[in-house]
Amino acid sequence: MKVGVVGATGVVGQEMLRLLESSPLGEYPPHLLASPRSAGRIVPWRDQELTVHPLDENADLAALDVSLMAAGSEIARQWAPRFVDAGGAVVDNSSAFRLDDDVPLVIPEVNPEMISPGPGIIANPNCSTIILLLVLKPLWSLTPRRIIADTYQAVSGAGRSGLDALEREGSGGEFRPGDPFPFPIHGNLFPTIGSVDDEGVTAEERKMLDETRKILSDPDIVVQGTCVRVPVA
Incomplete structure (x- = not known):
């Protein structure tokens, strides 16, 4: 192959x-x-x-x-x-x-x-969705109706530019807004991964909800997520 x-x-x-x-x-x-x-x-x-x-x-x-x-x-x-x-x-x-x-x-x-x-x-699927559903797989027989999940995600999730930003700031370099983070990442955490919609849900959190519903073929299951960017590679 x-x-x-x-x-x-x-x-x-x-x-x-x-x-x-x-x-x-x-x-x-x-x-x-x-x-x-x-x-x-x-x-x-x-x-x-x-x-x-x-x-x-x-x-x-x-x-x-x-x-x-x-x-x-x-x-x-x-x-x-x-x-x-x-x-x-x-x-x-x-x-x-x-x-x-x-x-x-x-x-x-x-x-x-x-x-x-x-x-x-x-x-x-998105990385956070994969980890969430792998953990919950043994509980399917209980028919969960609501999932509350907090994720703490490395800068590598933003690609090479995320790694570069962490290295640059950690070496004393300046913060560049939107490159690729909205706030300084070195020594910092923030619950903003992707854009924020009118309901106050970030793009990363929305992915967990929509993808979980599709994978489980369950359009009614509730997923409440808080996705946090953390300063590790």
Whole structure:
């Protein structure tokens, strides 16, 4: 099986590559794809050096059986259907397809029955949703009606820019509003991850609610979340 990693030079893409090193899916070296500005970079994998290829109109999508996407929602919306049209399966880490009715939102340890063989898109839930439902899985038989959850999330959840901000501020550098946090992160915590809606719910907290309802096929379950950004990598 030939596996592609889209967004191979980012924080999540690098973690995907690390996991592939010990996975049965890593029988063959993965094909690395990223933005044109990252094309040509060399990435170590096992005892090899792999070249990053540009994700553009010349990319050979039909050569890939499975593509792991870690390139953000905009890229996913543009390219995931093309991989499927070329005959492949896509596992997308972004929020692009999570709430689409025709795309399964899957945690393998929770609802693997939603996975269908063959070409198609499988959406990966948000990190906080995954951890929450893995913990609560043994309680399904009790039919919980209300979930109260607090999460404390590292700066790496904001990608490389989050890590850079923590390192810069920790070294005495200045705080840059919105880069990517609304407040200084070094030595600080704040319950604001993403935008805040009219009900006072942040985007991260809304994801936990909407995604939990979809994964459990329960539109009435209540999820009250408080998601806090903390100054760890």
